[in-house]
Amino acid sequence: MMKIYNYKKSHALFKKAAEIIPCGIYGHYSPSPLVPATAYPFYTAKAKGSRIWDVDGNEFIDYMCAYGPMVTGYGNPKIEAAAAKQNKLGNCTTAVPPIMVELAEYMTDLIPCADWAFFAKNGGDVTNYAVMVARAATGRDKILMISGGYHGVSPWMQTAGHHGVMDDDKKNVIAIKWNDIAQFEKTVSENKGKIACFISSPYHHPVFCDNEYPADGYWQSIEKICRREGIVIITDDIRAGFRLDMRGSNEFFGYKSDLICYCKALANGYPISALVGSKDLMNAASKVFYTGSYWFSAVPMAAALANLKEMKRTNAPAFMLKQGEKLLNSMVKIASNYGYDLKVSGAPSMPYLRITNDPSLMLHQEWCAECTKRGAYFTSHHNWFISTAHDDKDIKKTWDIVDDAFKAIKKKFGDEFQL
Amino acid sequence: MMKIYNYKKSHALFKKAAEIIPCGIYGHYSPSPLVPATAYPFYTAKAKGSRIWDVDGNEFIDYMCAYGPMVTGYGNPKIEAAAAKQNKLGNCTTAVPPIMVELAEYMTDLIPCADWAFFAKNGGDVTNYAVMVARAATGRDKILMISGGYHGVSPWMQTAGHHGVMDDDKKNVIAIKWNDIAQFEKTVSENKGKIACFISSPYHHPVFCDNEYPADGYWQSIEKICRREGIVIITDDIRAGFRLDMRGSNEFFGYKSDLICYCKALANGYPISALVGSKDLMNAASKVFYTGSYWFSAVPMAAALANLKEMKRTNAPAFMLKQGEKLLNSMVKIASNYGYDLKVSGAPSMPYLRITNDPSLMLHQEWCAECTKRGAYFTSHHNWFISTAHDDKDIKKTWDIVDDAFKAIKKKFGDEFQL
Structure with a gap:
């Protein structure tokens, strides 16, 4: 019998937090999409390798x-050593650190589309900056994006009608369907000469629904249209970056991007984001005034450099894709043993899963909750992430948990959702 | 004869950087306002205490x-120990750290206007969020701000016509003059029921010109009008926070703020910003979706908590104000010995200086450059900052440098700018 976790301390602390912090825990860390919240821990005491x-x-x-953000294991000794070494010298000071130039050099060598690099903190810093650069370069106002795409929390990026978002914020944003070249063409021709940029993740990874790879030839058609119309292509690689291809996820899907936004996996959790771009846009990038209090800090740059080198050395994306496939293939089989259809979408290194037996997601939520309560932290609404620290031992243990969790929901629901 | 610095390596590295980073160094770290740039170092190798x-x-x-950001000395052992201790446990993980609740508790106890606290990374994160909260709370769109006030780099905060900024971005922003209650009243009555918030620093600290304290009764009048009209008061305390008063700079000037934005001095350089606010606005704050990849990281929170405690224990704002006054009083006297009128404005802990003899600022730039080349890093366009690490030995050495620099410009310009 597997141990079923309880979260007494987590939930007591949350109660206290809710008095003095909006939502107690806000944003994407909010417990609200963790259904049922009683199955999830809210506070981390310790993290190491693949474990919390x-x-x-x-x-x-x-x-x-x-x-x-965690991609090479919590507390990875190589990344920590590089960060600690830099921290002894200095972090956030009155001039910039030499390692900023070294990191820019490394990234422009690593990423074929990158002739230059710019560093910030949030993913949203660089998606915003990318859009401003595209506007400065083209003299156009409109942004083309994918419905359900996520590019941060600036008002223009949020859904119209959300709290704090004005109609004016969305005035220059046009959202179209993923993988729909006909709609893309139509929208471009209806807004001829007005669209500054197309911003999109390299594949579609929304929450609460299946993720979608580009259809055959999709990005190649997009590229052709954008070149013809002078529309800047912005790849938001904040989530997928370095989990598909060290050279940029656009290379994985075979297209050239004018700008690529990086954040999460860049420095294994140290706070840094980056925009890289083509020579053509460097002048526009230089004209836009864009900055932040901690953007020139040395420690996250040292961590990023060490992390990129380590991922390159170990061919981390290939390893994570392979580990993901291994994990998922057997999970699908285990599910089918219990009469459940576990659908996997997106990249194996950051898969989105869904039990199709119940379209309401309730059954899937129940199963993710049962797994989490047994020690495999699975959200039900968001794609998961594999790191290079997820070894075969982790995967084997996960299969055991997955099996026990399916057994539990089968016991609870009986034949109710059987296909 | 004092040693005059040269910057061969700095400038060689910058040349390399300019090939692969927009502007080489961008934003507020850009060398462009450092005039002449040849007098300034561009790259920090090491930082400790008050020195780089x-x-x-x-x-x-x-x-x-x-x-x-640096407020208690580069590499302050207490802050570093707290950060290192937390880093061993974990930093950026899948759930939030307990220290987030502890930090929120500490700040809501410390700051009279704070019933809750919200954490992010950039100063601009929390000014943006504050405006969204005010809009969500009031259902109004317009923002009132001070001409020349700086609240970050989001398009609405930038000057109209700047690269990447659209006219639409500025549509709901009304800029008025600092210390002008009549214009404030007029603007409010012309936009009755439409203004969500007034965002302002507690005193006016623009670049390239004298800083200004609030006139007697200014903030009290603002407060009265805003209460009457239901306008949310947002204090942007990102620059002045904890350099005037641990309880919020609004307390220093005797008014109540609905929201206060913190960043820079919060964690002695560790990347964290905060919005604190009144109970009335907690519901609106909870409704606005706002988040970032690294906002729940534990290390900057541990650093912030240690830094705030250390500043509180030592009454850091009072010490920095006193050290600033000591430094500046003698500097003004030294200037007058050479026939120069050195005007000091703003808070002594973050003073703006200007030699009034030459209104073009050229003479002031020359003098700041001469000081910097002798080892006292002074910018000519931006207010300076005092930290608790600036001791009497630093101040004495600075006076010597200041004297030698005045001697040098007197030698160069002779009687040209004498009053």
Whole structure:
């Protein structure tokens, strides 16, 4: 019998937090999409490798990886050593650190589309900056994006009608369907000479629904249209970056991007984001005034450089894709043993899963919750993340948990959702 | 004869950087306002206490403090110990750290206007969020701000016509003059029921010109009008926060703020910003979706908590104000010995200086450059910053440098600018 976790301390602390912090825990860390919230830990006490321990002492194989930033293992000794070495010299000072130039050199060598690099903190810093650069370069106002695409929390990026978002914020944003070249063509021709840029993740990874790869020839058609119309292509690689291809996820899907936004996996959790771009746009990038208090800090740059080198050395994306496939193939089989259809979409290194037997997602939520309560941290609404720290031992243990969780929901629901 | 610095390595590295980074160095770290740029170092090799060393081995007493973040000394052992201890446990993980609740508790206890606290990375994250909260709370769109006020780099905060900024971005922003209650009243009555918030620093600290304290009764009048009209008061305390008063700079000037934005001095350079607010606005704050990849990281929170406690224990704002006054009083006297009128404005802990003899600022730039080349890092366009690490030895050495620099410009310009 597997141990079923309880979260007494987590939930007591949350109650206290809710008095003095909006939502108690806000944003993408909010417990609200963790259904039922009683199945999830809210506070991390310790993290190491592929594991986190919550404040109640429960241990988890962490398949969320801090929603992406953790990519080479929590507390990776190589990254930590590089960060500590730099921190002894200095971090946030009055002039910039030499390592900023070294990091820019490394990234422009690594990424074929990158002739230059710009560093910030948030993913949203660089998606915003990318759009401003595209506007400055083209003299156009409109932004083309994919419905359900996520590019940060600036008002223009949020859904119209959300709290704090004005209609004016969305005035220059046109959202179209993913993988729909006909709609793309139509929208471009209806807004001829007005669209500054097309911003999109390299494949579609929304929450609460199946993720979608580009259809054959999709990006190649997009590229052709954008070149013809002078529309800047912005690849938002904040989530997928370095989990598909070290050279940029656009290379994985075979297209050239004018600008690429990086964040999460860049520095294994150290706070840094980056925009890289083509020579053509460097002048426009130089004209836009864009900055932040901590953007020139040396430690996250040292961590990024060490992390990129380590990922390159180990061919981390290939390893994570392989580990993901291994994990998922057997999980699908285990599911079918219990009469459940577990659908996997997106990249195996950051898969989105869904039990199709119940379209309401309730059954899927129940199963993710049962897995989490047994030590495999699975969200039900968001793609998961594999890191290079997820080894075969983790995967084997996960299969055992997955099996036990399917057994539990089968016991609870009987034949109700059987196909 | 004092040693005059040269910056061969800094400038060689910058040349390389300019090939692969927009502007080489961008934003507020850009060398462009450092006039003449040949007098300034561009790259920090090492930082400790009140000092930085550049890549050419030159040592500086640093009066910019990373443009604000450094407040208790580079590499402060207490802050570093707290950060290192937390880093061993974990930093950016899949759930939030317990220290987030502890930090929120500490700040809501410390700051009278704060019933809740929200954490992010950039100063601009929390000014943006504050405006969204005010809009969500009031259902109004318009923002009132002070001409020349700086609240970050989001398009609405930038000057109309700047690259990447659209006219639409500025549509709901009304800029008025500092210390002008009549214009404030007029603007409010012309936009009755339409203004969501008034965002302003607690005193006016623009670049390239004298800083200004609020006139007697200014904030009290603002408060009265805003209460009457249901306008949310947002204090942008990103630059002045914890350099005037631990309880919020609004307390220093005797008014109540609905929201206060913090960043720079919060964690002695560790990347964290905060919005604190009144109970009335907690519901609106909870409704706005706002988040970032690294906002729940534990290390900057641990650093912030240690830094705030240390500043509280030592009454850091009072010390920095006193050290600033000591430094500046004698500097003004030294200037007058050479026939120059050195005007000091703003808070002594973050003073703006200007030699009034030459209204073009050229003479002031020459003097700041001469000081910097002798080891006192002074910018000519931006207010400086004092930290608790600036001791009497630093101040004495600075006076010597200041004297020698005045001697040098007197020698260069003779009686040209004498009053």
